[in-house]
Amino acid sequence: MSNNGGGPSELAKQEARLARLLLLPSIIILLVVAVYPLGDTFFASFTNRQFAGGETTDQTFVGLSNYRQLLGMTIKELKPVRVTLENEIVYERAIDVLPREPHLYRQVTQFTLFGRRFVLGAREPDFILAVKDTMIYTVASVILETILGLGIAMVVNSKFRGRGLMRAAMLVPWAIPTVVSARLWGWMLRPTRVGLFNTLFSAIGIGGGNISFLTNKSLQLPVLIAVDVWKTTPFMALMLLAGLQMISQDLYEAADVDGAGKVRQFLSITLPLLRPSLAVALVFRTLDALRAFDVFNVLLSRQRLSMASFTYEQLIQFQTAGLSSASGVLIFLLIFAFAVLYVQLLGVET
């Protein structure tokens, strides 16, 4: 459409008017359901609001102190105190080194660098650990379910008998309510042979039928990731299947004529054309994973927190609405960063 003379053409103005009109329903819904709750959370994150029995109490503005509380960290060196008979170095206790005034720092972890021992302390170690766990959980499960989802989408995209049934079956894990599926997994992962996995593993000689999948610290995250991948791969697969459906068959026929192999076709037709669907699917999967709550809550019952369950605990358990809101805002910012990253990396915005 050419633009004759200065200023936007009549056609362009007409287009912009139509756009505003079409966006109106969404904008109204956005204003009604989202603006106040989001604005209120954002506002509360700068106050010391308490939440008691559904009522919010008087609040005062406290600036960034909630954020400082959540993100406050320090690293201190631990001096060696003595050497044991087994030649092990004993360091001074972290609790003696970490600052107490004006704010108490508690140990998150210890690490050794260049032969020196350090302790990482934080004012809210639970939050720092929740961020770390949630990030590992998100990155691992999103990568795995993207690979699996793409594979499944490509299989059910090819022609075979029973394809319709397979497409329906494929959605089953996503269709089971999370409240229920988390319990189902909890049942299958029981630490005795009442559970499926201990029955299976002991039959093939792994473990004695008493592996504690959900209480063993080093198994917890891998198990949660496996459960999430099972549950959400269907979402990924269906999104990518819809993307595959939009790719014109002509392109593949042309590529066949040109003698391009299947791998070549996948790399130079399928993947590039799937990019927009992939970006959207990644945005929403990452968003959900970063807000993961049910799986952590039901399967690990507070032994380990995700960022969202930390937010929940702060509000429901400790009634610190201000701090909980700040944690919500930090999750918001993290998700925003991921969304922008995906859109930029996959070059969808034009």
Add this chain to the structure above:
Amino acid sequence: MTRNKRGTRRVIGRIGFWFLVLLIAVYLLFPFYWAFNSSLKTEGELQKTPATFFPGSPTLRNYRAVFSDATFLRGLLNSTIVASATVLLSLVSGAFAGFALGKLRFRMRTPTLYAILAMTMFPQVSVLAGLYTVIINLQLSPIFSMILSYMIFTLPFTVWVLTSFFRDLPIELLQSAQVDGATPFQTFYMVLLPLTAPALVTTGLLAFISAWNEYLFALTFTTIEPKARTVPVAIALFSGVFSRQIPFGEIMAASVVVTIPLIVLVLIFQRRIIAGLTAGAVKG
């Protein structure tokens, strides 16, 4: 000999393919089978070690318990109403918005896209109190409260997916429609909308499932009116979330019952996800 070799390779390919299909089916369906298997066992058999892959003496006891639970049955109806209305509302407004954001040129396009996404970027618990205030002030019934609040997660999803699909539709379609004298709205309604059918069905299904399965909002908004409880809330409540004794067989029976309508829904709609729609349109 060459022909023979190629034939063998094809057979191996077919076998490999079917093996892959089988593998996927087992991976995705086995836990559901386990739920089904457990739903046919008595509480006593459920506690036996080792767990068995088939019920020893299958019983429909758990299903009878589930179907005599009035809250659960009402929940099925409530969930159907809430999820259908949610999907309808978000598909209509999402398709309008998706067309505007994907195909029309205007300022503030990118900010609008991100503003809509921002609706859903807070954890549910953070917006719960604020949302509750809104609902009290608007004096909405629990069913309407749920429909409206589910927009928080279904609308951004439908808008983003549909925007990306509209954007991908070839510009030639728009231009040829314009040459034929169609207004932008006619172009949208008569040319573009039918072409995005796969995307509409996909997003509709996924949004329906999210709404069907939502728990936290539903639990909060129906505390004052138990009649409005949806299925997940009903299941969580009859399973006694906070008690030690969990009627596991019943939960499994209920989860089988709530999953089947969704499978039927997918079976009906999956035919709509048809290949090659765009290709035909551009050629013609």
